Amino acid sequence: MAFIPKSILVTGGAGFIGSNFIHSFIANNPECYVTNLDALTYAGNLANLKTVEHHPAYGFVKGDICDAALVARILHEKKIDTVVHFAAESHVDRSISGPEIFVRTNVLGTQTLLEESRKHWQSGLVPDFRFFQISTDEVYGTLGETGYFTEQTPLAPNSPYSASKAGADMLVRAYHETYGMPTLNTRCSNNYGPYHFPEKLIPLLINNIVHSKALPVYGDGRNVRDWLHVRDHAIAVETVLKSATPGSVYNIGGNNEWFNIDIVNLVCDLLDGRLGRPAGQNRGLITFVKDRLGHDRRYAIDASRLKDDLGWEPAYTFEKGIAETIDWYLANQEWVTEVTSGAYREYYAQQYGGRS
Numbered sequence: 453m454a455f456i457p458k459s460i461l462v463t464g465g466a467g468f469i470g471s472n473f474i475h476s477f478i479a480n481n482p483e484c485y486v487t488n489l490d491a492l493t494y495a496g497n498l499a500n501l502k503t504v505e506h507h508p509a510y511g512f513v514k515g516d517i518c519d520a521a522l523v524a525r526i527l528h529e530k531k532i533d534t535v536v537h538f539a540a541e542s543h544v545d546r547s548i549s550g551p552e553i554f555v556r557t558n559v560l561g562t563q564t565l566l567e568e569s570r571k572h573w574q575s576g577l578v579p580d581f582r583f584f585q586i587s588t589d590e591v592y593g594t595l596g597e598t599g600y601f602t603e604q605t606p607l608a609p610n611s612p613y614s615a616s617k618a619g620a621d622m623l624v625r626a627y628h629e630t631y632g633m634p635t636l637n638t639r640c641s642n643n644y645g646p647y648h649f650p651e652k653l654i655p656l657l658i659n660n661i662v663h664s665k666a667l668p669v670y671g672d673g674r675n676v677r678d679w680l681h682v683r684d685h686a687i688a689v690e691t692v693l694k695s696a697t698p699g700s701v702y703n704i705g706g707n708n709e710w711f712n713i714d715i716v717n718l719v720c721d722l723l724d725g726r727l728g729r730p731a732g733q734n735r736g737l738i739t740f741v742k743d744r745l746g747h748d749r750r751y752a753i754d755a756s757r758l759k760d761d762l763g764w765e766p767a768y769t770f771e772k773g774i775a776e777t778i779d780w781y782l783a784n785q786e787w788v789t790e791v792t793s794g795a796y797r798e799y800y801a802q803q804y805g806g807r808s
């Protein structure tokens with residue numbers, strides 16, 4: 453029987469995937485109230501949610517997932533029956549230069565949410581409950597030239613980021629095994645689309661090309677990532693939430709592998725046309741730089757279980773998704789300027805007493 457959420461707590465809803473999820477979820481679920489708990493770190497931006505900020509079925513709370521009292525209060529007051537947990541430190545390069553915050557937010561933050569959710573669920577205030585952990589294919593480590601990650605692939609994370617996500621996934625598993633808590637856990641491949649912070653590859657490329665800045669390609673550029681449009685991810689999460697058996701783990705991916713250098717060339721060429729530059733000009737910005745430490749060589753997801761069990765498949769072709777994404781960034785240069793300058797933090801700090 454389908455699980456129908458009535459009051460959902462989204463953590464990290466001001467970030468890239470969380471904000472896309474909120475837009476899609478509110479449109480598809482008018483009967484459900486959405487509470488967004490976000491600490492508004494450098495990656496959280498309420499400008500991503502402008503069109504829903506006054507929606508009657510949406511509320512924002514500025515706060516930290518490590519704040520147990522705050523989490524308990526929201527769960528109780530809003531009679532939350534679903535936690536969809538996106539909040540995280542999410543950038544691999546930052547985890548290499550400063551791993552500690554990754555352990556605090558991704559491991560301890562998840563533990564806090566799990567523990568408060570367990571007490572809330574066991575109090576019986578809501579008839580049914582789901583704790584949904586949003587995770588990444590990076591917990592499986594790296595692949596060679598062939599093969600795919602399945603849900604049976606052992607976790608072998610290589611970066612501090614992926615290690616902290618794997619730690620969180622293990623805690624989620626433990627809460628299901630130990631307390632019987634109704635958990636769900638998905639592991640998705642690299643996302644792209646609107647509201648993506650321009651420190652990640654695709655929005656960084658677009659932004660640098662617009663400003664004719666160098667395009668840093670790590671190592672030989674032949675690392676492989678498997679790209680999925682963020683809206684396809686949002687629909688996959690909603691599908692799993694409503695239909696999956698508690699305790700399930702599902703991979704999410706679009707069967708869309710690219711060498712980094714091929715993505716770089718593609719984005720360069722698409723932007724030559726849009727910016728009225730001569731064909732090939734943007735490729736001149738490509739600069740090979742020192743490789744990322746411990747750089748995973750290849751990610752590729754086998755998402756057949758999700759298709760076979762629950763019928764989910766991506767709706768976007770990469771051709772359509774990347775073209776739309778580039779056009780979105782060109783049409784939203786003000787958003788890019790605000791997030792790269794940090795100006796939005798000043799604005800929301802005044803409104804919510806935000807930390808920056």
Ligand code: NAD
Nearest residue numbers: 464466467468469491492493495496516517539540542643
């Ligand atoms: P993001 O960095 O864009 O957003 C993270 C959000 O979490 C921000 O709004 C930030 O303010 C918030 N946050 C951080 N620390 C917090 C705290 N202590 N308390 C409350 N809020 C806090 O990240 P994203 O790319 O949207 O990723 C969202 C989730 O999806 C993460 O869990 C990530 O591991 C996972 N994921 C990401 C990708 C990807 O390609 N981006 C792929 C698979 C899985």
Ligand code: TYD
Nearest residue numbers: 544642651652653654668669670675677712
């Ligand atoms: P990224 O977007 O950081 O995602 P992840 O590391 O989680 O996969 O990087 C995607 C790929 O692009 C990864 O192989 C690293 C590479 N990359 C570059 O070559 N140059 C860059 O400036 C960035 C940010 C990433």
